[in-house]
Amino acid sequence: xxADATLDCIGLYCPMPIAHTAKKLKDLEVxxxxxxxxxxxxxxxxxxxxxxxxGNELLGIEEESGQYKVxxxxxxx
Amino acid sequence: xxxxxxLTLILFSGDLDKALAxxxxxxxxxxxxxxxxxxxxxxxxxxxxxxEGNIRSKGIMRRMLNLMNxxxxxxxxxxxxxxxxLGTWMMKRLMKDINFPQLDELMAMAKEMGVKxxxxxxxxxxxxxGKEAFIPGVDSFAGVATYLAEAREGKINLFI
Numbered sequence: 001x002x003a004d005a006t007l008d009c010i011g012l013y014c015p016m017p018i019a020h021t022a023k024k025l026k027d028l029e030v031x032x033x034x035x036x037x038x039x040x041x042x043x044x045x046x047x048x049x050x051x052x053x054x055g056n057e058l059l060g061i062e063e064e065s066g067q068y069k070v071x072x073x074x075x076x077x
Numbered sequence: 078x079x080x081x082x083x084l085t086l087i088l089f090s091g092d093l094d095k096a097l098a099x100x101x102x103x104x105x106x107x108x109x110x111x112x113x114x115x116x117x118x119x120x121x122x123x124x125x126x127x128x129e130g131n132i133r134s135k136g137i138m139r140r141m142l143n144l145m146n147x148x149x150x151x152x153x154x155x156x157x158x159x160x161x162x163l164g165t166w167m168m169k170r171l172m173k174d175i176n177f178p179q180l181d182e183l184m185a186m187a188k189e190m191g192v193k194x195x196x197x198x199x200x201x202x203x204x205x206x207g208k209e210a211f212i213p214g215v216d217s218f219a220g221v222a223t224y225l226a227e228a229r230e231g232k233i234n235l236f237i
Contacts (some may be wrong), residue, residue, distance in 0.1 A: 011175070011176050012176060013175060013176075013177055014101070014105070015101050015102075015104045015105035015108060016177075016178075018105060018109070019105070019106045019107075019108040019186065020106050021108070021110070022107075022108035022110075023108075028205070049108055051109070053109045053110065054110050055107055
């Protein structure tokens, strides 16, 4: 999937990936896509939940050998 | 989005593990666009006491209390397996091992995200400690009416 920016959260545990995602998304424009790299399994549940609460769009989660690529589209300012 | 949802959190405990849980929740909520207020009362005040210098208080009993109960985020112990410092030291090592921030780093992060710190003045009165005992990050010094006013507006209210 194509992304406008990438955020490396490898090695970080909850709540750091969502804290960094929230911060990083502020630098993006509405409609742009952020790719988050993570290896804490909790991200699979946490990022969808975070997107639901904040009203951003989860485009997908790709899993490969214990690592996750999560795609979030910024939906509002 | 409409008006921001609010999380209020009372930290009654001065234990390291409970404080870590409280700040994790606060940071998670702030990251999710919530307004967060943390009320520190009784032993929880220890977490927001400054780490440096002496804590002054008047009277022999209060001086003794503050000697034995110095507080400060760097002095907080685990609620179990403290083992005269060994267990707490090990837990901090394990956290470092997985790049998890230490308590004071979590507190700085929460502050940066706009989490409000409120210290309970009744506990301060009982224990004989003044405003100068605390870190500069404390936003206000207040009591139960302030907490209730915020908690009434709160979507989630927790006591730890």
